[in-house]
Amino acid sequence: MLLSEVARRDNDKATVLKEIQLKKLRKLRERLKSFIDKFDYLSKEEPTKEETSSLPLTIEALKGLETGITLGGRGNSKNVKRGAFEVEIILSPEEFEQVKKNRREIEKRFQDLEGLERTLKALKFEYLIEHRNNLREKLEEMEGGRYRELVELEEKAKRDKEFLMKVREELSRENRSLRRELEESKNEGGR
Structure with missing residues (x-):
């Protein structure tokens, strides 16, 4: 060279x-x-x-x-x-x-x-x-530290999102059930 x-x-x-x-x-x-x-x-x-x-x-x-x-x-x-x-x-x-x-x-x-x-x-x-x-x-x-922290935070956020989606679904079912009960009680009271 x-x-x-x-x-x-x-x-x-x-x-x-x-x-x-x-x-x-x-x-x-x-x-x-x-x-x-x-x-x-x-x-x-x-x-x-x-x-x-x-x-x-x-x-x-x-x-x-x-x-x-x-x-x-x-x-x-x-x-x-x-x-x-x-x-x-x-x-x-x-x-x-x-x-x-x-x-x-x-x-x-x-x-x-x-x-x-x-x-x-x-x-x-x-x-x-x-x-x-x-x-x-x-x-x-x-x-090192910062990257691992961010990865852990992302994983926790995913778990929290899944948990909140389950809670939301449960609340949605409960709301539908309560609306049905309310409608039924209105119908019984109106008779």
Whole structure:
């Protein structure tokens, strides 16, 4: 994999690359979550352009498709279209300077599409593992006290409903019986 190759040559650069990619994936996840929240018909806010673009970008990232890339910093930008979508990578001025310093090396990496694809797949795998672990933690929290309380409350509510339905049926029978008796007593009194 490209990341392991870079790590073999310069572990610091590999760590920086990995952190940048994970940071970008986390930001994409946040934008996608915001898009989902705002896409709800109950939401009063409209999704922003960035949030709307997060859906195809997420699909693209998960499928491992080639992307168009825009590198920008301090008003500078470079636009490279390679696929059906364009991805904008926003860099801090420091990150942009690092990209400029290592331009030839980065261009070589982009030319080695198989290596780049392996690196992105490795980063995606790490991101998915992190996401899975977060989901496991949330599930454990849910299965903890609050969730169990809610499940028990729901079961108690079902039992109470069944009990009240039986009481209602019993009262209904008793009412019918009392109405009949009342009608019979009216009929006997009217004779």
